[in-house]
Amino acid sequence: MSQTTKRALAASLKKLLSEKSLAKTTVIDIVTECEVNRQTFYYHFHDIYDLIEWIYTSEATRALDGNKTYNTWQEGFLKILEYILENKDFVQNIYHSISRQHLETYLYHETHHLIMGVIEEKAAGMTVRDDDKAFIADFYKYGFVGLMLEWIQQGMKEEPGTIIDRLSILIQGNIEKDLEKFKKPGS
Numbered sequence: 001m002s003q004t005t006k007r008a009l010a011a012s013l014k015k016l017l018s019e020k021s022l023a024k025t026t027v028i029d030i031v032t033e034c035e036v037n038r039q040t041f042y043y044h045f046h047d048i049y050d051l052i053e054w055i056y057t058s059e060a061t062r063a064l065d066g067n068k069t070y071n072t073w074q075e076g077f078l079k080i081l082e083y084i085l086e087n088k089d090f091v092q093n094i095y096h097s098i099s100r101q102h103l104e105t106y107l108y109h110e111t112h113h114l115i116m117g118v119i120e121e122k123a124a125g126m127t128v129r130d131d132d133k134a135f136i137a138d139f140y141k142y143g144f145v146g147l148m149l150e151w152i153q154q155g156m157k158e159e160p161g162t163i164i165d166r167l168s169i170l171i172q173g174n175i176e177k178d179l180e181k182f183k184k185p186g187s
Contacts, residue, residue, distance in 0.1 A: 006044050008034050010055045013048070018089040022048070022097040049099055055090075056106035059083070073118045074164050077144065080110060081160035084148070088156060095152050107148055112141045123179050132182040136175065 012033035016025050027048060031041050045051045084091050094103045115137040123133060144167070151158060 002044065005036070005040060006054060006058070008036070009041060009044065009051060010059070013051055013055070014087065014090045017093040022093050022099060049102060052094060052099060052102045053106075056102065059087075073114055074168055076114050077111075077167070078160055078164045080107075080114075081148070081151075081163060084152065085156055085160060091152060092156075095149075103152075104145070104149070107145045108141060111144050111148075112137055115140045115144070118175060119179065122176050126179055127184040128179050128182050129184070133179075136178045136182070139178075140171070140175075 009030060012030050013025070016029055016033055025048065027038060027041050030048070030051075031038050034041075041051075045054065091103065094100060116133070119133050119137055147163065147167075151163065
């Protein structure tokens with residue numbers, strides 16, 4: 001029941017954000033749309049930003065669903081872009097509000113997690129320090145998220161598949177080369 005209520009509140013927020021800005025959306029609006037009382041909202045969430053974070057972590061995280069290997073990272077990244085596109089009104093409204101940090105935090109977290117999966121796979125058998133792996137992941141994370149944020153800002157006009165194809169060409173084989181550069185001598 002708890003997850004059903006949370007999903008209903010999330011759906012209500014998404015619907016409201018297709019009609020008006022986040023700045024003009026209140027908890028009262030959400031519970032009225034959802035046909036529950038304020039107590040129900042506050043039983044599940046501290047505030048609207050907590051609900052936004054739950055939406056990203058529960059819905060969008062499913063997009064990656066195991067696509068964290070060298071052979072599947074493109075699929076995972078594509079699913080993130082497709083999720084964003086499917087929830088365009090919601091994402092753009094968040095992007096253009098003061099709670100943009102929630103969107104950015106989600107994108108940085110998921111992208112880092114995706115890339116670390118690839119790096120760990122490619123580093124198998126190599127002696128590369130964990131902080132060097134994290135540094136490589138951060139480098140790619142900032143590039144990928146920067147592209148996503150620009151894509152969102154420009155109205156998501158380019159097809160997600162086109163972005164992934166271009167990224168694949170650009171980074172093909174680079175993660176292995178990066179790991180080699182950080183490999184400890186003699187390993």
